[in-house]
Every structure is written in C-alpha cells, then in structure tokens.
Amino acid sequence: MLYLLASGGLLSFNTGFAIWIAISLVVFLLIMMKFAMPPIMQALEGRETKIRESLEAAEVALAKAEAISKDNEKALREAESKAHQIRKEAMDDAERIRNERVAKAKDEAEQIIEQAKADIEQEKQSALVTLRKEVANLAIQSATMILDAELDVEKNQKLVDNYINDLTKN
Amino acid sequence: MIRQTMTNYLKFFYTLLFVVLLGSASSYAADAEKESDSPIDIMGTVADHDYFTFFGKKLYLPRLFLWENDLGELKFSTYSSTKKAIASGEFIDIDHVITPVTGHMVIDFSLTSHLIYFWFGLGALALLVMFAGSRYKKGIGSDTAPRGAIQNLFEIFYEFIRDEVAKPNLGDKYRTYVPYLFTMFMSIAFMNSFGLLPWAATATADITVTAVLAIFTFLVTQFSGTKDHWQHIFWFPGVPLGVKFLMIPVELIGLFTKPFALAIRLFANMMSGKIMIIAILGLIFIFNEMYGNIAAYSVSVFSVVITSILYILKLLVAILQAYIFTLLSAVFIGMAAEEHEHDHKHDEHIHADLSV
C-alpha cells in the first residue's frame, strides 16, 4: 500500500497534484466559459424570452378580445334598448291612433244619430202638420156634408181651426 | 400501476445496493489482509493511491517526478508505475513515500487515483454539456420544449444554479458567473457521486482538490471585487481612525477564512461519509477476527442495513455539499462585486438606469 501523501496523512497538501488539478480546472473552465456554455445560455434565454413574449402577446390579445366583447355587449344592449323604445313608441302611436279612431267613430255615430233624430223630428212635424190639415179637411167635409152649405166655407174653416187648436192644447 | 413499478424499482435498487456493498466490503477486507495486521484498512480507502481500480483490476498509474540530485541538477523522470520507479534504482520507498536515493524530491507530479476521478468528474460534465449543446444547436430545447431525461435533467440543474444561486446573490451581473458556478456545481456533484461507487475514489475527499477549488473561488472573488470591496478591507468606511487600523487584520483574516472554510467543509463532509461507511462495514471483519464467524454474520445484518441508509444519506450529502459550495461561492463573489449604497457611483448608476 502506497500513500502518496503519507508524510502528512490525510491532511497534507500535495503540490504536484494541486498543479495538475489547477491546470485541468483552468483549461476546463476556459472551454466552458468560452465555447460550451454561451450557446446553451443563449438558447435557453432565447426560449424564455420567446415564451415570455408569447405570453405577453396572448395577454394583450385576450385584453383586446375582452374589450371587443365588452363593446359588442354594449352595442347589443344599446340596440336592445333602442328596439324597446321603438316598440314602445309604436305601441303608443297605435294606442293613440286607435283612441282617435274610436273617438272619431263615436262622434260620427253621434252625429248620425242626431241627424236621424232631427230627421225623425222633422218628419214627425211635417206628418203632424199634414195630419192636422187632413183632419181639418175631413172635419170640414164632414161638417159640410152635415150642414150642407148652411154655413159658408170661411166661417166653418175658422171654427174648425179653433176647435183643433183647442184640441191640441188640451 | 405506477406505484407498483415504483416499488419494484425500489426493491431492485435495494437488492443491488446490498449486493454491491457486500462485494465491496469483501474486497476491502482482502486488500487489508495482505498489507497490514489490522482487519480493515480505513485510511487506505480515503487516501490517494498510485493505482486506479477498474473492474476489480488495479491499473497502476505513471509516476512523474521533478527532483534534484546531489549535484544540484533539476531532473524530470517519468516511469510507467511505482514498481518501475523503484526498479530503476534512482528511487526508494521510505514509509510509503517515494524518495530519490540521492538528492531530494522537488515536486511529485505523479498521476493519482484522485486525479483520475477528478478528470472523470470534469469529463462527465463535458459529455453532458456537449450532449445538451448539440441538442440546443439542433433547435430541440431552443425552439421547442426540451426532450428526453438527460436534457431535462441538465435544464433542471442549470436553471437551479441560474435562478436560485446566481440571480439572488449576484444581482444584475449574474450572467458572467453562471458558467463558473454551473461548472463548479456539476463537477463537484459528479465527483461526489463517483465517490458513492464502492470501488471508486472520491476526489473531493482530498484536501488538495477542495483547496484548489476554494482557491479558484477566492481568485474569482478577488478579481471581481469592486473598489468598495477593497476599501472595506484596507480602509473601513464610517469608523474612527483607530478602528480603521484595527479592522485591517480582522478583514484580512476574514478574507482567507472564507475559502479555507469552503475547502474544509467539502473535504470533511466527503471524507467522513466514506470513513463512516468503511468503519461500519469494518465491524464485520473486526468481529470475525475477535469473536468468530457467527458473531460476524449477525453483525453483518446490522452493518449492511445501516450502510444502505448511510448510502442514501451520502447521495443527499453529495448533491447538498456541491450546492453549498456553489451557493457560498456565489455569496462571496456577490459580496465582493456588490456596489454599496453609500457609493456615489452606484447612485449615478441607478439614476442613469432610471433615465434610460
């Protein structure tokens, strides 16, 4: 069994060995720092920036989409309220028109009824007049027949008229 | 279904662990029997060797010596193994230390098992990085999601170092230090994990290796130190003149304790784990020698169970210590590279940033 470091046991510092290690470590570190690591670091950082950028872009797009959908919703609500208003207006109009029509029709009807009443009254009056005349005539004729020229026509006429007037008064 | 396969895997893993541990214990014992009177060789398992075990065979490593002979001439000799060196007649083995027959050793440049495992650690990291790099070059992972276990694992560790270690401690300048921190973390983690293999050596259980690693962190810290960092060491701001002089030695000592603690922490953790396992497995052979076969068999049940638990703990510690080494490196570098608030340049910097 051969310890290289037997003089100091486990805790001795071996210069030759240390030089070997220092040289290999320097060479290795230089290779790692100059050639091996930078491309890997760049690749990983590139990937990370790409991921971060795409995440940010996605967030922006999401915000945009949200804004758009909010706008759409707003427009929809506006349209709805407009439609509601229009419908209400239309209903009001219809109501108004209907009321007007109804009122007009009522008026017309009343007018017609009044006209009819007036006509009826007139007819009645004229009928009454005619009837009166007829009655008078009949009375005169019958009286003439009865009296047979005892009286002149004029005096009889006057008599009958008075009588009829009395009749109507009573 | 998944749970079923998981438990199956776990069972398989535990069985494997038991077999491996029993095998390794017997190989340690066999080693020890030949070479010393003690039934088990604890120090031999953590010490550096001139050979490297490969599928149960010892491959002897070349020895390189820079030495000075009697005449004061510097000589550089290379031998394919220790035996050859001794056979050449120029070197002898005094208490397991190779010394020249005449003159003295200047620097022993011999390749050792720990150096080989250090290279294995770096090599494993190099393979991983090359694999990941080729994937990213092809566009897998850079344009699309990463694919496969290895690339995902690579990304987990890389992003862990970048986001959890470098970013919080180093601020805006973290990009420069990520390769250094990642290399340190991964190579230490690989070296620690190689140490879990029963036949392998743990390179980080060697004070020389951890010291060199800590020295690197120390150098990086000092080279990235701002004016402010040096001012804090040699002319502490905001205290009376006498205290300023008092603070110089305190700060200077603090400067060197940090890497020292870094080196000792990693070394002691890795070595103690290894020693603990050898000691517990060694109980089997100690009992065998002292009380006979039956005692050894009964102890082995206890020993192997404890060792399997320790192995899981060691796996955790292997990653954790690499993380702590890297985290503390980042903290020290961050402290040195930080520009303090009372610094006017810093304020201007902020204003400049805001104006842009």
Next chain:
Amino acid sequence: MGLLAAGIGAGIVAVGAGIGIGLIGKGAVESIARQPEASADIRGAMILTAAFIEGVALFGAIICIILALG
C-alpha cells in the same frame, strides 16, 4: 494522550453539533406548523443551515483526526 484528547474532542463536537441541529429542527418544525404553505422554503433553509453547522462540527472532527494521527 493524543488519542484521549481526540476522543473527548470528537464527543464535544458531536454534542455541539447535535444541539445546533436540534435547535434548527425545532425552529423549522415550529415554523412549518405555523405556516404549512411555506414548508418547502423552510425545509430548504433548514437543510442549508444544518449543513453549515455540520461544517463547523467537521472542522472540530478534523482537528481530532490530526490529534489522533499525530
């Protein structure tokens, strides 16, 4: 004598580290009980701090090894 010192030292180191890690565990468990949603962060901090204490304990252990071997 060196072995004796090493043994006593290692024992004291273990006591200190045990108290330290026990306090960390106590604090962590109490914090997790108070804030179960932060348990992942607390566990990470706990492991890290425990590792620091372990490092200090191992400094002591190293000194003991030096004493035992020297």
